[in-house]
Amino acid sequence: MPESLTRAVRWDTVVGALLVVVLLLSFTTVDGFGNALNLSFLIGNTLPIALIALPMTLLVVSGEIDLSVASTAGLSGAVMGALWNQGMAIETIIPVCLLLGVVCGLVNGLLVTRLGLPSLAVTIGTLAAYRGIAQIVLGSDAVTDFPAQYLDFAAGRIGDTFVPYAFLPFLVLLAIAVVALHATPFGRSLFAIGAGEEAARFAGIRVKRQKLILFTMTGLMASLTGVFWALHYASARYDNATGLELSVIAAVLLGGIDFDGGKGTLGGAIAGVFLLGTLQNVMSLVNVSAQSQIVVTGVLLVVSVLGPRVARQTAVARAGRRAAASPPVPSKAPAPTP
Amino acid sequence: MTHPSDTGPAPVLALRDVSKSFGAVRALRDVSLELFAGEVHALAGENGAGKSTLIKTLAGVHRPDAGQVLLDGEPVVFHGPKDARDAGIAVIYQEPTLFPDLSIAENIYMGRQPRRALGRIDHKATHEATTALMRRLGVELDPDRPARGLSIADQQIVEIAKALSFDARVLIMDEPTAALTGSEVARLFGVVRTLRDQGAAVLFISHRLEEIFEICRRVTTLRDGARIASEPLDGMTEDDLVRRMVGRDLEELYPKQDVRPGEVALSVRRLTREGVFTDVSFDVRRGEIVGLAGLVGAGRTEVARAVFGIDRWDAGEVEVEGRRLTNGAPSTAMAAGLALVPEDRRAQGLVMDMSIERNIGLTGLRTTVKAGLVDRGAERSRSLDWALRLQVKYARIADAVSTLSGGNQQKVVLAKWLATGPKVLIVDEPTRGIDVGTKAEVHRLLSQLAADGVAVLMISSDLPEILGMADRVLVMHEGRLTAEIPRTDATEETVMAAATGRAAA
Ligand SMILES: Nc1ncnc2c1ncn2[C@@H]1O[C@H](COP(=O)(O)OP(=O)(O)OP(=O)(O)O)[C@@H](O)[C@H]1O
Ligand SMILES: [Mg+2]
Numbered sequence: 151m152p153e154s155l156t157r158a159v160r161w162d163t164v165v166g167a168l169l170v171v172v173l174l175l176s177f178t179t180v181d182g183f184g185n186a187l188n189l190s191f192l193i194g195n196t197l198p199i200a201l202i203a204l205p206m207t208l209l210v211v212s213g214e215i216d217l218s219v220a221s222t223a224g225l226s227g228a229v230m231g232a233l234w235n236q237g238m239a240i241e242t243i244i245p246v247c248l249l250l251g252v253v254c255g256l257v258n259g260l261l262v263t264r265l266g267l268p269s270l271a272v273t274i275g276t277l278a279a280y281r282g283i284a285q286i287v288l289g290s291d292a293v294t295d296f297p298a299q300y301l302d303f304a305a306g307r308i309g310d311t312f313v314p315y316a317f318l319p320f321l322v323l324l325a326i327a328v329v330a331l332h333a334t335p336f337g338r339s340l341f342a343i344g345a346g347e348e349a350a351r352f353a354g355i356r357v358k359r360q361k362l363i364l365f366t367m368t369g370l371m372a373s374l375t376g377v378f379w380a381l382h383y384a385s386a387r388y389d390n391a392t393g394l395e396l397s398v399i400a401a402v403l404l405g406g407i408d409f410d411g412g413k414g415t416l417g418g419a420i421a422g423v424f425l426l427g428t429l430q431n432v433m434s435l436v437n438v439s440a441q442s443q444i445v446v447t448g449v450l451l452v453v454s455v456l457g458p459r460v461a462r463q464t465a466v467a468r469a470g471r472r473a474a475a476s477p478p479v480p481s482k483a484p485a486p487t488p
Numbered sequence: 489m490t491h492p493s494d495t496g497p498a499p500v501l502a503l504r505d506v507s508k509s510f511g512a513v514r515a516l517r518d519v520s521l522e523l524f525a526g527e528v529h530a531l532a533g534e535n536g537a538g539k540s541t542l543i544k545t546l547a548g549v550h551r552p553d554a555g556q557v558l559l560d561g562e563p564v565v566f567h568g569p570k571d572a573r574d575a576g577i578a579v580i581y582q583e584p585t586l587f588p589d590l591s592i593a594e595n596i597y598m599g600r601q602p603r604r605a606l607g608r609i610d611h612k613a614t615h616e617a618t619t620a621l622m623r624r625l626g627v628e629l630d631p632d633r634p635a636r637g638l639s640i641a642d643q644q645i646v647e648i649a650k651a652l653s654f655d656a657r658v659l660i661m662d663e664p665t666a667a668l669t670g671s672e673v674a675r676l677f678g679v680v681r682t683l684r685d686q687g688a689a690v691l692f693i694s695h696r697l698e699e700i701f702e703i704c705r706r707v708t709t710l711r712d713g714a715r716i717a718s719e720p721l722d723g724m725t726e727d728d729l730v731r732r733m734v735g736r737d738l739e740e741l742y743p744k745q746d747v748r749p750g751e752v753a754l755s756v757r758r759l760t761r762e763g764v765f766t767d768v769s770f771d772v773r774r775g776e777i778v779g780l781a782g783l784v785g786a787g788r789t790e791v792a793r794a795v796f797g798i799d800r801w802d803a804g805e806v807e808v809e810g811r812r813l814t815n816g817a818p819s820t821a822m823a824a825g826l827a828l829v830p831e832d833r834r835a836q837g838l839v840m841d842m843s844i845e846r847n848i849g850l851t852g853l854r855t856t857v858k859a860g861l862v863d864r865g866a867e868r869s870r871s872l873d874w875a876l877r878l879q880v881k882y883a884r885i886a887d888a889v890s891t892l893s894g895g896n897q898q899k900v901v902l903a904k905w906l907a908t909g910p911k912v913l914i915v916d917e918p919t920r921g922i923d924v925g926t927k928a929e930v931h932r933l934l935s936q937l938a939a940d941g942v943a944v945l946m947i948s949s950d951l952p953e954i955l956g957m958a959d960r961v962l963v964m965h966e967g968r969l970t971a972e973i974p975r976t977d978a979t980e981e982t983v984m985a986a987a988t989g990r991a992a993a
Binding site for chain 2: 329333334335338339341342345346348349350351352353354355356412413
């Protein structure tokens with residue numbers, strides 16, 4: 151799609167505007183939304199999605215996906231609980247958990263890059279496997295007695311403001327991710343890989359290495375999220391964060407990251423994350439059941455895949471009837487099977 | 489107007505005063521064209537002149553902004569390619585449009601396979617029909633093999649077979665020969681002549697002028713979207729045609745400078761990739777242009793890919809300026825000063841959805857960096873500079889390369905690699921789809937690069953180009969180097985003899 155056309159209706163701007171509208175509506179119409187405490191809850195509960203959305207955005211831009219992130223988070227929480235029960239110091243446990251996340255990501259990355267398997271299939275497999283290991287590690291226990299200062303950091307906020315402590319390190323990570331994706335050669339190469347992997351290879355980009363780095367980073371961030379989750383909710387269980395991958399992917403796609411790779415901005419993705427987080431918060435405030443919230447997430451997922459496409463197609467249709475002119479491109483893999 | 493006869497039969501297909509714009513770009517301005525049964529008509533013009541746009545208008549892909557399409561003298565409106573096809577118009581587009589996962593036979597008969605009872609697809613009949621088509625084209629391609637992995641030339645053959653399978657009254661071909669070598673072109677022309685004699689009207693586009701003179705009776709020239717002339721080719725010279733196209737006289741097409749070769753820059757020793765090429769050894773010296781000739785499928789492209797590191801080799805070694813290259817690592821090859829302009833610009837040369845600027849910038853990700861970040865200013869000036877040097881015709885440097893005409897896309901690929909300042913440059917079909925004026929320009933550029941000490945290895949299916957530009961010609965036949973012919977001895981005969989395996993090494 152020509153950049154000039156997509157620029158006419160930048161989906162990430164649309165989502166940003168949508169977020170502002172939803173926030174304004176919530177402030178004015180939803181009871182109990184606007185106070186600092188609720189806002190800090192909103193942000194704190196959205197942070198797990200936001201943290202994983204950072205590497206997931208990069209991954210989807212490069213044309214891959216990782217469905218195992220929630221299981222990696224669960225596994226790292228379970229290991230954290232199990233080691234804590236063994237009496238290990240929390241200062242040792244956390245690095246161990248992060249290392250574990252790196253290994254989980256590396257396994258995904260190696261299966262995808264060395265064996266050439268599609269990441270969707272690989273990570274559906276490890277989604278089940280990592281969660282299974284988590285259950286073996288911790289059984290049905292719930293570990294809750296982590297040190298108070300850690301729990302306070304993960305759940306508390308700065309004074310009476312709406313800003314959770316944990317939001318600050320997230321902002322740092324966000325800044326790093328934005329720069330990495332949009333300003334470094336690495337990020338530039340990810341867009342090229344996602345939009346034309348073969349051409350990227352012919353330009354000397356080390357496609358496999360970049361992907362391996364991405365999967366590993368994703369594993370690391372997922373385990374960090376698992377640690378945060380266990381502390382934030384003061385509960386390490388094997389089923390922590392179950393289904394979180396759905397929210398992350400829905401949010402990222404909602405933010406205009408093209409599922410086919412090669413398009414989108416991290417700003418859009420984060421707007422998508424907080425749009426989803428706000429909706430979930432509002433739904434809780436007005437007592438929508440957890441099950442119904444999942445339905446809403448699912449619907450959002452569908453909308454977010456369709457939305458940018460429809461927007462782009464209308465733009466194309468308006469710019470002349472050239473959509474008909476583009477026959478299937480032989481270079482880009484999945485061909486329509488009639 | 490040079491209308492052949494106002495009283496004779498109506499043209500099968502015609503355009504009357506057709507205009508078409510893309511945003512600010514006026515691709516066609518008041519263009520008229522008439523195609524008569526039993527004639528092969530050429531459409532000539534520089535890159536971006538509007539040839540493909542004209543064809544897409546005839547084929548129902550584009551709707552004209554103004555003017556009419558006439559079928560048998562009656563105005564028609566095609567609502568899509570299917571309407572045109574139903575009217576008996578078969579089109580071979582500049583870029584192959586095959587579905588990679590379908591077989592050759594399925595691609596040809598897509599959506600209209602022979603049926604058996606209960607609407608089941610008759611695979612046997614499809615297979616046989618395809619075999620018959622292939623025989624008619626004189627090629628051996630397995631109808632059941634998937635389109636994925638076919639060479640550009642073979643893809644083109646399948647497109648042609650697809651067009652033939654319609655038994656079209658009008659056959660439109662947009663640069664069908666760009667990827668073909670001499671014998672394959674001859675084979676295609678045989679088919680075209682047969683169709684013509686059976687009464688079909690043929691519209692033919694090529695940047696190889698000798699082909700136009702060989703097969704066409706009349707020619708329509710376009711310049712900047714406007715028709716310059718429609719006239720018989722009889723009595724015209726190539727220079728006349730070029731003048732119509734570019735509006736001025738053409739400089740030398742093969743401006744080869746004499747250069748005294750320097751040190752060996754690229755050294756390939758006993759390179760083997762099992763089942764693809766065997767025991768290939770050669771050197772290219774600084775200042776030298778070495779041509780690599782051979783038939784399509786001889787393994788030329790495969791050698792280039794392996795040398796650059798896209799494919800791994802099984803045995804042998806490659807050195808650039810004395811540095812051993814790592815097997816299968818394009819990034820180290822680039823770091824050593826090697827550049828490869830690949831044969832398939834859409835899949836390998838360009839990221840089609842990315843801008844001109846970013847595509848050229850892709851090879852500079854390691855060099856246009858400041859404090860670890862992409863230096864956007866440097867990236868932009870590097871891209872603008874090279875786009876200008878190669879005279880790429882574009883509206884904005886931030887436009888996607890997919891909006892450029894085919895020849896201009898090719899120039900972007902060249903720009904992207906020349907911008908790396910290579911020591912060794914491998915070009916695979918460097919002037920495929922490029923108009924004569926620019927072709928001369930590219931040749932001048934290659935010659936200048938060589939004069940500046942770059943070692944150039946040039947793969948080309950265009951034999952006159954090899955003969956005109958190469959200091960030395962290497963010839964491959966069935967995966968082996970069969971001959972090395974110095975410039976003074978290189979003729980069409982000696983090269984073709986080696987390419988077809990008729991001469992000893
Ligand atoms: N879909 C499109 N969107 C925008 N501009 C276009 C589009 N298609 C063609 N153009 C522009 O229209 C002009 C004519 O393009 P066209 O492809 O018809 O040229 P051509 O004569 O076929 O050139 P070539 O010999 O390089 O194939 C060019 O300036 C091109 O950039
Ligand atoms: Mg064209």
